[in-house]
Amino acid sequence: xxxxxxxxxxxxxxxxxxxxxxxxxxxxxxxxxxxxxxxxxxxxxxxxxxxxxxxxxxxxxxxxxxxxxxxxxxxxxxxxxxxxxxxxxxxxxxxxxxxxxxxxxxxxxxxxxxxxxxxxxxxxxxxxxxxxxxxxxxxxxxxxxxxxxxxxxxxxxxxxxxxxxxxxxxxxxxxxxxxxxxxxxxxxxxxxxxxxxxxxxxxxxxxxxxxxxxxxxxxxxxxxxxxxxxxxxxxxxxxxxxxxxxxxxxxxxxxxxxxxxxxxxxxxxxxxxxxxxxxxxxxxxxxxxxxxxxxxxxxxxxxxxxxxxxxxxxxxxxxxxxxxxxxxxxxxxxxxxxxxxxxxxxxxxxxxxxxxxxxxxxxxxxxxxxxxxxxxxxx
Numbered sequence: 195x196x197x198x199x200x201x202x203x204x205x206x207x208x209x210x211x212x213x214x215x216x217x218x219x220x221x222x223x224x225x226x227x228x229x230x231x232x233x234x235x236x237x238x239x240x241x242x243x244x245x246x247x248x249x250x251x252x253x254x255x256x257x258x259x260x261x262x263x264x265x266x267x268x269x270x271x272x273x274x275x276x277x278x279x280x281x282x283x284x285x286x287x288x289x290x291x292x293x294x295x296x297x298x299x300x301x302x303x304x305x306x307x308x309x310x311x312x313x314x315x316x317x318x319x320x321x322x323x324x325x326x327x328x329x330x331x332x333x334x335x336x337x338x339x340x341x342x343x344x345x346x347x348x349x350x351x352x353x354x355x356x357x358x359x360x361x362x363x364x365x366x367x368x369x370x371x372x373x374x375x376x377x378x379x380x381x382x383x384x385x386x387x388x389x390x391x392x393x394x395x396x397x398x399x400x401x402x403x404x405x406x407x408x409x410x411x412x413x414x415x416x417x418x419x420x421x422x423x424x425x426x427x428x429x430x431x432x433x434x435x436x437x438x439x440x441x442x443x444x445x446x447x448x449x450x451x452x453x454x455x456x457x458x459x460x461x462x463x464x465x466x467x468x469x470x471x472x473x474x475x476x477x478x479x480x481x482x483x484x485x486x487x488x489x490x491x492x493x494x495x496x497x498x499x500x501x502x503x504x505x506x507x508x509x510x511x512x513x514x515x516x517x518x519x520x521x522x523x524x525x526x527x528x529x530x531x532x533x534x535x536x537x538x539x540x541x542x543x544x545x546x547x548x549x550x551x552x553x554x555x556x557x558x559x560x561x562x563x564x565x566x567x568x569x570x571x572x573x
Contacts, residue, residue, distance in 0.1 A: 232252070422448040
């Protein structure tokens with residue numbers, strides 16, 4: 195099967211979990227399929243092959259969010275439209291799988307419709323729900339009806355879009371969780387090491403963007419109340435921390451800001467930690483960092499937001515905060531200061547991770563592509 199995936203960014207240009215998830219799926223699919231990816235890039239770039247996936251880059255980005263009327267009226271966008279259509283025709287895929295569109299906009303769906311290409315779309319963020327302009331909203335809803343199959347990494351995210359009136363005419367909508375690649379023997383070794391670990395401070399970790407909606411400033415503030423002789427907090431990410439947060443980090447001897455950590459080094463860092471905290475203050479579509487935590491045999495502390503609770507079994511693979519107040523987060527952190535509370539969750543974490551293997555995700559999407567191609571999903 196010849197598959198074309200579209201995402202605003204692709205490796206090595208990683209902005210977040212959506213790019214990682216798209217890459218993992220593409221590399222899983224390419225083992226038995228012909229897979230190409232179209233993403234934003236410099237003009238006149240030659241296609242390159244990355245881990246078997248053929249990557250086409252073409253300039254489409256003006257801003258992180260673009261208006262559909264700009265696509266239709268600005269000469270730059272008209273040229274981008276022509277380039278995108280030319281590349282899609284050149285690849286001539288059996289199925290088109292769109293992900294984060296952003297500057298591509300939903301005009302990509304119109305192109306695929308014109309070319310008679312079956313479509314699958316995965317909702318990896320909420321950018322399509324920007325309703326500041328009526329015309330933009332109208333175009334998005336209309337073009338969403340061209341999509342044969344719509345998926346999302348969580349049922350929560352899928353429901354948000356369906357309730358908003360998007361994808362009214364699609365033939366199938368389904369939640370397909372993100373996946374992670376892991377080696378069973380490595381997982382067993384990590385589990386054993388964590389179970390026999392004794393003594394020492396409990397090491398908590400935060401991974402992700404430094405942004406107010408991610409809750410990292412809240413986490414640092416609450417963690418400053420924890421006994422510094424009992425625990426450490428390690429931050430891995432990039433972005434801007436509040437001035438007060440930077441001051442707390444400078445004053446505390448048990449809070450460490452390591453900055454951005456490349457994915458190739460991430461697992462080594464996580465294996466040295468005991469608990470991962472994802473204190474998000476917005477509705478995460480999925481929360482990929484939870485899978486990274488599970489792979490390192492770490493229980494998690496999460497807020498009850500978005501799709502994250504679908505990945506965590508409360509009191510079995512982590513703790514789900516029912517509110518976003520300081521005392522509940524502090525209580526959750528202090529619960530894990532007893533290493534036995536960590537150890538009793540580790541076997542459950544290993545079992546939970548088995549639900550998110552890349553092979554299962556590849557199998558599910560292969561079936562969805564075939565569904566769209568064979569006619570059941572065609573308009």
